[in-house]
Amino acid sequence: DIVLTQAPLSVSVTPGESASISCRSSKSLLSSKGITSLYWYLQRPGKSPQLLIYQMSNLASGVPDRFSSSGSETDFTLKISKVETEDVGVYYCGHRLEYPWTFGGGTKLELK
Amino acid sequence: EVQLVESGGGLVQPGRSMKLSCAASGFTFSSFPMAWVRQAPTKGLEWVATISTSGGSTYYRDSVKGRFTISRDNAKSTLYLQMNSLRSEDTATYYCTRDAGSGWGQGVMVTVSS
Numbered sequence: 001d002i003v004l005t006q007a008p009l010s011v012s013v014t015p016g017e018s019a020s021i022s023c024r025s026s027k028s029l030l031s032s033k034g035i036t037s038l039y040w041y042l043q044r045p046g047k048s049p050q051l052l053i054y055q056m057s058n059l060a061s062g063v064p065d066r067f068s069s070s071g072s073e074t075d076f077t078l079k080i081s082k083v084e085t086e087d088v089g090v091y092y093c094g095h096r097l098e099y100p101w102t103f104g105g106g107t108k109l110e111l112k
Numbered sequence: 113e114v115q116l117v118e119s120g121g122g123l124v125q126p127g128r129s130m131k132l133s134c135a136a137s138g139f140t141f142s143s144f145p146m147a148w149v150r151q152a153p154t155k156g157l158e159w160v161a162t163i164s165t166s167g168g169s170t171y172y173r174d175s176v177k178g179r180f181t182i183s184r185d186n187a188k189s190t191l192y193l194q195m196n197s198l199r200s201e202d203t204a205t206y207y208c209t210r211d212a213g214s215g216w217g218q219g220v221m222v223t224v225s226s
Contacts, residue, residue: 048219049149049157049216050216051214051215060214090156092156094157100159100174101147
């Protein structure tokens with residue numbers, strides 16, 4: 001199974017500042033079709049997860065452009081610029097390259 | 113707007129069965145693969161199963177193979193998860209999701225306990 005390792009476990013950010021979350025894969029997530037199968041999700045407190053980023057760098061519908069993602073075949077970074085109160089929650093990376101789909105352990109974002 | 117509404121959860125004894133349903137609306141259900149993802153209390157996300165658009169292909173995590181069955185009724189825009197031989201480690205909130213997570217239900221709690 002592909003293991004996704006997120007860092008840090010938690011991050012505390014001053015509103016208006018930026019935050020970065022790392023996700024490292026145990027295997028290349030580049031598919032034979034040239035698509036990098038890496039996704040980012042946010043789960044706000046008490047809510048269902050929502051998709052933020054698909055295929056490594058594409059913003060999901062309705063997601064503000066303060067969110068961005070980049071990476072290589074195995075190392076990925078989610079960046080949140082100008083953090084707002086609504087960004088609080090747990091961020092997960094996940095892949096869809098092969099079965100079983102797996103998720104990272106999550107990174108909790110809090111406000112200072 | 114994508115809407116996914118799960119139902120069918122609750123308390124069940126170990127070894128018994130339970131069937132979850134997910135009613136979809138706001139999109140062409142038959143055009144999307146669907147999946148179940150679960151989250152044990154205070155834990156992270158765990159993929160459970162995926163089904164292709166036609167229902168002809170299904171995929172499961174090893175720990176539920178042979179016990180869980182994912183299915184769909186495209187005419188009713190509904191996704192199902194039949195769970196048999198339930199174990200305490202199956203206790204979780206179960207989410208119905210569209211494709212790779214481009215839509216999530218509100219989740220339904222399944223508690224397996226005697």
